[in-house]
Amino acid sequence: MSIKNEKKGSLFIISGPSGAGKTSLLSEIIKRDQATEQKLTLSISYTTRPPRKGEIDGVNYFFVSQEEFQAMQTKQEFLESALVHEYHYGTNKKWVEQQLCQQKKDIVLEIDVQGAMQIIQSDMKCCAIFIFPPSFEILKKRLTDRQTDTSESIKTRLENASQEMKLGKNFDYGITNDDYETSLHKIQQAMQCYRDMQVNTP
Numbered sequence: 001m002s003i004k005n006e007k008k009g010s011l012f013i014i015s016g017p018s019g020a021g022k023t024s025l026l027s028e029i030i031k032r033d034q035a036t037e038q039k040l041t042l043s044i045s046y047t048t049r050p051p052r053k054g055e056i057d058g059v060n061y062f063f064v065s066q067e068e069f070q071a072m073q074t075k076q077e078f079l080e081s082a083l084v085h086e087y088h089y090g091t092n093k094k095w096v097e098q099q100l101c102q103q104k105k106d107i108v109l110e111i112d113v114q115g116a117m118q119i120i121q122s123d124m125k126c127c128a129i130f131i132f133p134p135s136f137e138i139l140k141k142r143l144t145d146r147q148t149d150t151s152e153s154i155k156t157r158l159e160n161a162s163q164e165m166k167l168g169k170n171f172d173y174g175i176t177n178d179d180y181e182t183s184l185h186k187i188q189q190a191m192q193c194y195r196d197m198q199v200n201t202p
């Protein structure tokens with residue numbers, strides 16, 4: 001089955017540096033969508049990262065061993081994959097194909113910039129949205145305040161952020177997340193624009 005030619009749902013990518021706020025924005029978008037239109041389904045990624053406190057296997061991620069991830073990679077089961085801050089992350093290609101082509105659902109991927117670039121540079125149609133932090137200082141504060149990462153990990157994430165932000169220009173939309181409600185509104189607008197384009201383009 002060709003994902004390119006038979007795609008029926010729309011594929012959205014939300015990406016940006018760690019700490020830009022993509023997870024909280026996206027979970028609110030999904031929550032609001034579920035309460036209203038129920039158009040959007042979030043892809044659950046595979047990762048070799050160990051679960052954080054409160055994270056559930058199959059809900060937040062599919063937590064797999066290095067060997068399991070490697071085996072999936074060898075069998076080309078990922079639509080995209082990346083090594084992010086020392087752990088592997090990947091999107092299940094077959095699941096995305098099924099949801100888009102058979103279930104005709106709109107799928108959203110919350111993935112890092114390397115993975116997003118793999119899809120943007122492929123021949124797959126998607127709407128890619130980049131979330132920028134308002135400033136480097138605010139990014140640092142957010143990463144520190146959320147208390148999920150060690151200071152070493154925060155340092156790595158900040159170093160990566162400046163490189164990642166240079167790639168923002170390759171995305172369809174860039175949204176600076178300085179006001180939560182405004183950012184939500186802009187993401188919803190971008191998604192609606194893309195859907196309208198899909199419907200109206202012969």
Ligand code: 5GP
Nearest residue numbers: 018045081082084089090091110111112115
């Ligand atoms: P965290 O470990 O904080 O949950 O995620 C670290 C980074 O990995 C985040 O930027 C997140 O968006 C990204 N990520 C999560 N799932 C995937 C995936 O399937 N592919 C890629 N490339 N990145 C992912």
